[in-house]
Amino acid sequence: MSFFQNFWEFLWWMFIFYAFFAFLWALFMVIGDLFRDHELSGWWKVVWILFLVFVPLLSVLTYMVARGKGMAQRSMEAARKSRAETDEYIRQAASASPTEEIAKAKSLMDAGTITPEEFNRIKSKVVV
Structure with a gap:
C-alpha cells in the first residue's frame, strides 16, 4: 500500500x-x-499588469480569452519580422559584392597564388 500511496x-x-x-x-x-x-x-497596460499582479490566474485566463487572437497575430508578425531580419543579415554577411570578389581575385593573381586564366574564370562567374 505504501508504494501506491x-x-x-x-x-x-x-x-x-x-x-x-x-x-x-x-x-x-x-x-x-x-x-x-x-x-x-x-494606461490599459498598467491596468492589465495590476490585474496580473493581484489576480494572476484569472487575469491570464481573461487576457487569453479576450485578446488571444490578437496575441497570436502579434506573435506570428514578430516571428516573421525576426526571420526576415535574420535572412537579410545572412544574405548580407554571406555574399560579398562583385567588386570585392574581383579585387580579392586580382590581389591573389598579383601575389602569384592564381593564374590569369583562373582570375578570368573567377571574374566571369562573379559578373554573371
Missing part, C-alpha cells in the same frame, strides 16, 4: 509542477504580448 503522491506532485510551469509560461507570454502590442494604450 507514494506513486499517486508522486503523480500529484508532477501534475502540480507541470501546472505551475504552464502558468508561468502563460504569464510571461501575456506580459510579453502586452509590451509588444503598440495599439494598446499605456
